[in-house]
Amino acid sequence: DAKTTQPPSMDCAEGRAANLPCNHSTISGNEYVYWYRQIHSQGPQYIIHGLKNNETNEMASLIITEDRKSSTLILPHATLRDTAVYYCIVRVAGSGGSNYKLTFGKGTLLTVNP
Amino acid sequence: DGGITQSPKYLFRKEGQNVTLSCEQNLNHDAMYWYRQDPGQGLRLIYYSQIVNDFQKGDIAEGYSVSREKKESFPLTVTSAQKNPTAFYLCASSIRKEGLSYEQYFGPGTRLTVT
Numbered sequence: 001d002a003k004t005t006q007p008p009s010m011d012c013a014e015g016r017a018a019n020l021p022c023n024h025s026t027i028s029g030n031e032y033v034y035w036y037r038q039i040h041s042q043g044p045q046y047i048i049h050g051l052k053n054n055e056t057n058e059m060a061s062l063i064i065t066e067d068r069k070s071s072t073l074i075l076p077h078a079t080l081r082d083t084a085v086y087y088c089i090v091r092v093a094g095s096g097g098s099n100y101k102l103t104f105g106k107g108t109l110l111t112v113n114p
Numbered sequence: 115d116g117g118i119t120q121s122p123k124y125l126f127r128k129e130g131q132n133v134t135l136s137c138e139q140n141l142n143h144d145a146m147y148w149y150r151q152d153p154g155q156g157l158r159l160i161y162y163s164q165i166v167n168d169f170q171k172g173d174i175a176e177g178y179s180v181s182r183e184k185k186e187s188f189p190l191t192v193t194s195a196q197k198n199p200t201a202f203y204l205c206a207s208s209i210r211k212e213g214l215s216y217e218q219y220f221g222p223g224t225r226l227t228v229t
Contacts, residue, residue, distance in 0.1 A: 034217065043118075043204050043220030044157070101147075101159035101172060102206075102218055 004088045009109045012082075018075040020108050022088030025069040030092055033064060033071045036104070037084040044087070044104070047073065078112045085109050117141065118221035120205050125226045127199075135190045135224045137205035144210040146188035147218060150174065151202040160203075163188055164210060192226065199228045 005023040012018040024033065034049040048055055048062045050071075055062045061074040075082055087107040118139045127133045139146065145164050149157040159172030163182040177196025182188055188207075192199045202225050206218040 041202075041223070041225070043120075043206075043223045046217050046219055049217060101162070102149075102157060104156035106156070 004090055004105060006086075006088055006105065006108045008106060009111070011111050011113060012075075012078045014080060014112055014114050015077055018078040018082065018110055018112070020073040020075075020086050020088075020110060021070065022073070023070045024088070024090045027068050027090050031090045032092070033062065033068075034089040034091060035060070035062065035073045036087045036089065036102075037082075038087070038107070039081075039084040044102075047086075078110075080112050080114065083110060083112045118205060118207055118219060120203075120221040120224050122224060123222065125224055127226070127228050129228055130194045131228075132191055132193050133199075133226065133228075135192065135203055135205075135226070137188045137190065137221060139186055139188075139205075139207045139221075141207055141209075141219065142185070143207035143219075144185065145208045146182070147206040147208075148172075148178075148180065148188070148190045149204045149206065151204060151223075157204065160190065192228075199226060201226060 032049050032051050035047040036044045038044045047059050048057055050062045050064055064071045085107040087104045121136045147162045148160040150160055151157050158174050160178050161169055161172055161180045163169035166182055166185050169180050169182050177193055179191045202223050204223045205221040208218045209216050
């Protein structure tokens with residue numbers, strides 16, 4: 001799986017959009033960008049994933065640059081409950097063989113302030 | 115209400131005792147996984163199972179054992195052979211199509227403390 005780089009921490013005001021960047025310059029053509037988050041002392045939560053088109057669901061939007069070397073997760077109206085560590089992971093969508101594990105890096109600690 | 119349940123949330127054991135952590139899912143997922151997370155660290159894969167009655171070792175299987183007798187259940191036993199069992203244990207599951215596994219959904223975790 002391609003390596004990703006994320007800032008260690010970010011702050012956001014409640015009600016504003018939170019834009020979390022991720023660099024993945026070595027991404028391969030068949031690798032997707034996945035985002036998970038982990039609220040303190042809870043299990044990771046799947047947020048969204050995409051290949052090259054922008055994606056949106058009820059939780060967030062994912063913007064992937066045209067060259068696919070970076071992406072941004074957007075939480076349109078951040079709330080205090082969005083305070084968590086956000087992980088950007090690049091991997092093949094369907095994993096076979098021994099490539100089942102999810103490799104979580106350090107992630108970005110997003111703190112939403114009142 | 116579909117999801118993954120892990121019980122208990124907190125577990126305390128004395129050194130030398132085996133302990134079994136429960137993981138149940140009603141998502142009808144074929145694949146299930148066990149990870150371990152230590153403070154400030156990422157997740158490390160312990161065991162995974164793609165179908166009932168089949169499972170494989172992950173990166174840190176020593177001192178652990180699993181079973182997969184039912185599709186919805188994947189219990190993890192932490193044996194006395196595990197040198198550093200105190201950790202946060204996470205169970206996950208995913209759909210499986212045409213032999214490939216997709217995005218994983220996690221349970222709330224069990225925090226095990228061994229003294």
